[in-house]
Amino acid sequence: METEKNILPSQLDFYQILAIRGSDFFTEQKKLYKSLEAGVKGEQKVMKYICEYAPPHWTVLQNVWLRDFDRFECDIILLTGNQVYVIEVKNYQGVLVYENGRCFYNTHETSLNPFEQIRTNHLNLKRMCARISPSIDVQATVIFAGDDHEVVMKTPLENVRVVTRNGIRNFILGIVQQENHAIAEHIDHARLLRLFKSCEIDNPYRPAPLSVAEMKHVCPGIYCANCHSFNVQITKFKVICSCGLHESREEAIIRTICDYGVLNYGRPLVRKNLMAFFNGIVSHTYLISICHKYFRVINKGSYTCYVNPGLPYKQINHQFIDVKPRHYYHTNDDLSILGQ
Ligand SMILES: [Zn+2]
Incomplete structure (x- = not known):
């Protein structure tokens, strides 16, 4: 089929x-x-x-x-x-x-x-x-x-x-x-x-990418991939939520970049805008290393930006094959893998 x-x-x-x-x-x-x-x-x-x-x-x-x-x-x-x-x-x-x-x-x-x-x-x-x-x-x-x-x-x-x-x-x-x-x-x-x-025509009701003014009404930062709470603990390697989800920090950052990319689809990903979207919870150096590893560079120099996939992470996670582990969900007596 x-x-x-x-x-x-x-x-x-x-x-x-x-x-x-x-x-x-x-x-x-x-x-x-x-x-x-x-x-x-x-x-x-x-x-x-x-x-x-x-x-x-x-x-x-x-x-x-x-x-x-x-x-x-x-x-x-x-x-x-x-x-x-x-x-x-x-x-x-x-x-x-x-x-x-x-x-x-x-x-x-x-x-x-x-x-x-x-x-x-x-x-x-x-x-x-x-x-x-x-x-x-x-x-x-x-x-x-x-x-x-x-x-x-x-x-x-x-x-x-x-x-x-x-x-x-x-x-x-x-x-x-x-x-x-x-x-x-x-x-x-x-x-x-x-x-x-x-x-075939494009969906006439597809929302336009958000304007700079509209982006001010969007909550920046990393939320839990399971319960969507922004109240998460970010450690060197993980994002931990009280609901039990432990996500690798790398994956959470890529997922967040993809969120930004959807709301700004059709536009390249500009470093300083991504930094603002992380609201200080990720260092500039670490963000650059993630971007270079997983997103294609468009320009080099002070205006470096990256190709915006324009789709949510869950739809394109297969493109980020080096990201390990996926979502690990801890309960008291069980360890199961989500999203596979
Ligand atoms: Zn959660």
């Missing part, structure tokens, strides 16, 4: 760091983070089943923004041997009632209508695929992945399948069976991917 990934920090990456480091100045972003986080958890639930049952020839695209007349985002586009599936994933709580095109969330009418959204995505994708071949079948599904969520369909919905959390596995297995028994024409993944690529 092929997947494609974005190399810029996602909204979630960006807001996750603000949720930890941001002052009340970023209250809206922190709220948004909660809802994005719930959405991602829902998609992960669906992807778990897809990864478990997908034959190797399937292609899965996640969180794709496309522009074809209108712009739209598809949570998941799944290409099987003979069909295209566009899947919208919601991770709600409470009760959602659908009746004659209107949605009521916990009895209040809501303008956030997932059925309208999937219908629009379905029409857009069908129109796009028809340019390659009018015989490509595009199926639309909305999956409600929330554990404590109830969906009541008071009126039927044409051309859109509604799946709730207990039906995700059977939905995926049904796709596998459909393909095994189908006589439909084989679809050309490479041509479809080229088409999607030609219409």
Whole structure:
């Protein structure tokens, strides 16, 4: 199964760091983070089943923004041997009632209508695929992945399948069976991917890198990688937190540089700004040695700066192969390794 990934920090990456480091100045972003986080958890639930049952020839695209007349985002586009599936994933709580095109969330009418959204995505994708071949079948599904969520369909919905959390596995297995028994024409993944690529746009809601003024509302320093507390003890080799996490100091510094890099993505890492971000808890000499060891130098001399990876440490930690050990979590009678 092929997947494609974005190399810029996602909204979630960006807001996750603000949720930890941001002052009340970023209250809206922190709220948004909660809802994005719930959405991602829902998609992960669906992807778990897809990864478990997908034959190797399937292609899965996640969180794709496309522009074809209108712009739209598809949570998941799944290409099987003979069909295209566009899947919208919601991770709600409470009760959602659908009746004659209107949605009521916990009895209040809501303008956030997932059925309208999937219908629009379905029409857009069908129109796009028809340019390659009018015989490509595009199926639309909305999956409600929330554990404590109830969906009541008071009126039927044409051309859109509604799946709730207990039906995700059977939905995926049904796709596998459909393909095994189908006589439909084989679809050309490479041509479809080229088409999607030609219409792909950047996420229009991706936050811009923070300004100098906004960075003043960001808490500098090292926080615990486990509980996110800033109240950590920094020794020569370790960062120790009362929650039990012992992280190597080197790893904590690289992780912190990556945090800074996400909030300032697209800009090189400037030494004096990094020093300010560590707020005096790391010596200039030690910071330079870490930067030289793990980040590529762009300029030499008094304005030395480094390539900004622009992604959170947890996504790129494989690039820092010399960093040992990873996170060691001590309990009274146990030693376990986190994040592996
Ligand atoms: Zn901790």
